[in-house]
Amino acid sequence: MLTIRVRSSSGPYAIHCGKGALSRAASLFGKLTDSTGTFVISSPNVWRHWGRPLSKLIPGAPNRVLFDDRERAKRLATVEEIIRKLVRAGADRRAVIVAVGGGVVGDVVGFAAAMYLRGVRLVHIPTTVVAQVDSAIGGKTGVDLPEGKNLVGAFYPPKLVIADPTFLRTLPHREFRSGLYEVIKYGVIADTRLFGYLERHMDAILRRDPAALAWIISHSVAIKAHVVSRDEREGGLRQILNFGHTLGHALETATNYRRFRHGEAIGWGMIFATVLAVAQGKLPDTDALRIIRLVASVGPLPVLGKIRAASLRPIIASDKKARSGVVRWVLPHRIGKTQWGAEVPWPAVARTFAELPEIASHAGLRS
Secondary structure, three states: OEEEEEOOOOOOEEEEEOOOOHHHHHHHHHOOOOOOEEEEEEOHHHHHHHHHHHHHHOOOOOOEEEOOOOHHHOOHHHHHHHHHHHHHHOOOOOEEEEEEEOHHHHHHHHHHHHHHHHOOEEEEEEOOHHHHHHHOOOOEEEEEEOOEEEEEEEEOOOOEEEEOHHHHHHOOHHHHHHHHHHHHHHHHHHOHHHHHHHHHHHHHHHOOOHHHHHHHHHHHHHHHHHHHHHOOOOOOHHHHHHOOHHHHHHHHHHOOOOOOOHHHHHHHHHHHHHHHHHHOOOOOHHHHHHHHHHHHHOOOOOOOOOOOHHHHHHHHHOOOOOEOOEOOEEEEEEOOEEEEEEOOOHHHHHHHHHHHHHHHHHHOOOO
8 A cells, every 4th residue: 555645735645555445434433523523415325335335434424425426416406415414423623524536526525625614624535446546535526517517616535535446346347447547647647657667567457456556546636636735736747637628628518517427527638638739730640559559448429419519519618627619638748748728729629529430440440
């Protein structure tokens, strides 16, 4: 098991990742002093698989709230529902809120913890790939509006993260694959060694080989921790973590969160940003081909269908990273090196999006 520390404005916190991290939960919770109660918030599906062992390891686990963890439930009404249940359960300012689940659980519960009584202590126990390597780290919380994804939220770092790959064995295969696109993201933006490992060992990763999973999770966590420690509130470097996300979030919104898993939308977004970077003369063709092939190696992506660039334009313009309606793209310069804040004329964006089906066909992806 590896312990990685993250700096934040409210103090440092530790990420305990690796096989066996969950078994240390009781002792780790014991270090959160002066707690008046532990309140677990999860989803019915996660709790069905993991409720029994977690109840033995987390003090106060019977104090739990379960909610629908589909993306469509990631809204302000869900936050209000959770907070009202915490009130009725007697949670006070010294309570510890524990988010057990994937990215939606972490985002929603994190935001509820930030808002409840102006902030109570938060612990993340992520149970999916995307949550373990990305969303549980860095303090971003939030919910969606009809106009776009994550438009309401707060930076609210946890006190503790426990990321055990043992949770991943119960994930449906599509959900597991979806999380791997976020791992590819780290290789593209920051780590040629991770990228090369993914190229060589994708078959083992897809089989959920424990050693391979431990390797990619620990390296991804270390990259995310390094970036958010240097730039907690996305004023500069942290923007590289949005590689693939500007278009990916727009695809999710345009399809009402019904067609794509989050990671699948990011997979399309990374292909798009890669091709856009080539078109702008910022990325060598050889690197672009490697990136697209690695994305394709994870498996098929849902079809883009009849989505048109014109329908995505207002969604992209409302992206939280835009400035006065001007979109700032994250574009790779080479594998392991990325530019953020790139402005690209809309005609070039629309033209590149129109090329995606043909590119996907050549890469062996569905389109």
